[in-house]
Amino acid sequence: GTTGQHTMTKVSGKIIIFTAPSGSGKTTLAKHALSLFPQLSFSVSATTRSPREGEMDGRDYYFVSQEQFKSLIADHKLFEYQEVYTHQYYGTLKSELERIWSQDKVALFDIDVKGAFGIEQLKQKNVLTIYIKTSSLDVLRQRLVARHSDSEESIEQRLRRAGEELEYAKYFDYVITNDRLDLAKKMVEVLIEDFLQQPL
Numbered sequence: 001g002t003t004g005q006h007t008m009t010k011v012s013g014k015i016i017i018f019t020a021p022s023g024s025g026k027t028t029l030a031k032h033a034l035s036l037f038p039q040l041s042f043s044v045s046a047t048t049r050s051p052r053e054g055e056m057d058g059r060d061y062y063f064v065s066q067e068q069f070k071s072l073i074a075d076h077k078l079f080e081y082q083e084v085y086t087h088q089y090y091g092t093l094k095s096e097l098e099r100i101w102s103q104d105k106v107a108l109f110d111i112d113v114k115g116a117f118g119i120e121q122l123k124q125k126n127v128l129t130i131y132i133k134t135s136s137l138d139v140l141r142q143r144l145v146a147r148h149s150d151s152e153e154s155i156e157q158r159l160r161r162a163g164e165e166l167e168y169a170k171y172f173d174y175v176i177t178n179d180r181l182d183l184a185k186k187m188v189e190v191l192i193e194d195f196l197q198q199p200l
């Protein structure tokens, strides 16, 4: 995929990043954090994929055309972006960061492993990166099968990709094995509570 440039090299407020291979439960844990800590605010990404049932423009994503996404890139409006799937672009808007920081809140990102890795490499101490994984690819396979939202071929594709993404786990601040959701939630709580207390 295409890797976005980081045109913002310094991060002025705080950011918490949840990243994971598909099916690891990252979104569930991110939502848990958002519901527990009012200081957090979800950074709504721009994407070229179409909305799924129940998704709302401006709440889940800003749904944009390929043309609009290209303009966002050209106009340097994105903090980072990735072509996560073929022809499907996802990017973090600088305007979201400005909005969230101007409210004295902490931005929460739910983004793919490559995008998160790029930000991690900025080595900013006001960025917390949390990588969510399952204990094995077999457990991940069972989750993807149970979710009934992917074809067999798509599951195999996601598992191959997960295998590659697992090699990146070591680069992030914390890795949480999410085999037991109740424990994973507690770990997320402890990490965020501590991070919120750190001075900027």
Ligand code: 5GP
Residues within 6 Å of the ligand: 022, 045, 046, 049, 080, 081, 082, 084, 090, 091, 092, 093, 110, 111, 112, 113, 114, 115, 116
């Ligand atoms: P989905 O289509 O399932 O909502 O998201 C697909 C993947 O894209 C997920 O891993 C999600 O976290 C990631 N993603 C969502 N927004 C962004 C973004 O702004 N940047 C990057 N790099 N990945 C994103």
